[in-house]
Amino acid sequence: MDELAHAGLGPRPFARWADPEDAAVPSSKVPVWLVRRLGGLTPSPAVPVSDIPVPPSALPSAATDALRSAVGAAHVGTDAPARLAHAGGQSYLDLLRRRTGVEVAMPDAVVSPGSHAEVAAVLSAAGEHGFSVVPYGGGTSVVGGVEPVRGTAPDGEPRRAVVTLDLSRMDALVGVDEVSRTATFQPGVTGPRAEALLAPYGLTLGHVPQSFARATIGGYVATRSAGQASTGYGRLDDLVVALRLATPVGEARAGTGTPNAAGPDLRALFVGSEGAFGVVTEATLRVRPAPAEHRYELWVFPSFERGLAAVRAFAQDCPRPPDVVRLSDEEETRTTLATQGAAGRALSIYVRTRAGRTPAVCVLGWEGAAGTTSDARSAALPVLRAHDAIRVGTRAGQAWRRHRFAGPHQRDVLLDAGALAETVETATDWVNLPHLYDAVRTALITSLEGCGTPPMVFAHVSHIYPTGASLYFTALARRLADPAAAVAQWADAKAAASEAIRAAGGTITHHHAVGRTHLPYLEGEIGPVGARALAAVKAALDPAGILNPGVLVEPPSGAGGDGVRPRE
């Protein structure tokens, strides 16, 4: 994994994932066929950040002084650049609002603690001065998790200010236990930095979400994220050994390192708590020897349906499934091949000739110690043969691996060109997967067609389990020109997809988390007793409701509290 240590990006620009001038950003443009397919696009560059109105900070001076004494004056920002840099996350609507300058919400201050004690001091200042606190790791949330929302106090009074708690200064490796194979990180360590810190020990975390370049350990824990190699390395939930948190009522610890029966496992209370119960200040995670071999191959099935049967067999019956399994539906297969230029066209002809008219490509990756991947691959061959898979080869597989972090850059390019580009994810059990797939696809297509913008909607399966799998949809369409209409265009499509997920028995989120966007659907999934249990935990750990109002638990007086913006 050594190359992952160098996969970082420079500072994040205001309305994009990355600066196109950044050396790590691959150059790409929207192919002419895609522009045509979406009915023509009108390029629409982002407004300059200097045009975004910045209202004065509403943080009272006594609260600012309290923060300064908590973390040092140099680490409290009430200036426009600091506040603009923390104006929400990285969903399509976040980017759209920042690109158009419409309804951009920003915190009243940004505070950067350097230790657990400083986080605790910030929470105590928040309790005393009555402002809310939004924990912020890499800011890659796509569900409104880092939206600066002021919220309301338990008595229903609107809060006057919101402070974003930027954890980027807390980016140290606290320790490595090479014998037990665990590593303890501060929360602000990013994906590439975690790998760089582990490299001298010959260890890896193996957790590679597509947001790897910017997302942090604290964010991973808080959202229960799933990396691209989750089949082999596990989801983040599987890696958490122990946690330390600062909560408004004191320090919390969960997990002891070894399995035990000391009551319910408190890790499960905090993994996925999205900054609503406390701030993760240390996370001890399972690590493994860094693999010496990476073998990635592209295979093709005669159809998505056949591919689904094969990847299910990997999850259920294969003694050593591939570490990476990513099966595209037929539309994603066509689109992927069509965007590869001449090489893709040649591959497309080859794939159709060998696999038939409805090919579904599948990336398979094996990682491990020297000399082990070939045995692991052999274990997968009977499954592939039984489902009529054709091997395309390692070159295409390795090319996928090289470009696996390109998605957010391509989205920048699509947005510049005037497109709508967003994703929707869910999961269900195997028996229900085809039904859920059809329902969500149909909902997205119907909603976007209803706006006069017929979309392309495609999907893949990239997280497989013995009982079920995830579905990850991408929707592309022509973006409506008027900024408010463009927001409604996606908000309506997302609502239709969420409703379809609910009706078809999927989860509202397999790995993007609940945030504010998915909160209206949570109770339907976990039931009223489940929602009450979460609210009771919130009341016990954050009685004044200062942490992340409107995330995970309904605030006392409804949506988000201060009406900064309606939920999408």
Ligand SMILES: Cc1cc2nc3c(=O)[nH]c(=O)nc-3n(C[C@H](O)[C@H](O)[C@H](O)COP(=O)(O)OP(=O)(O)OC[C@H]3O[C@@H](n4cnc5c(N)ncnc54)[C@H](O)[C@@H]3O)c2cc1C
């Ligand atoms: C382009 C793109 C690709 C993505 N790909 C994936 C993917 O492959 N897999 C996946 O699972 N997700 C993915 N995501 C979603 C996102 O990256 C993950 O949710 C990630 O784990 C968030 O990490 P972060 O550090 O950016 O957290 P943030 O966005 O900063 O925060 C996310 C939530 O966690 C809370 N939080 C952050 N730090 C802490 C802390 N220390 N203590 C308590 N709460 C905290 C925040 O308040 C917020 O509610 C993607 C997002 C984008 C934009």
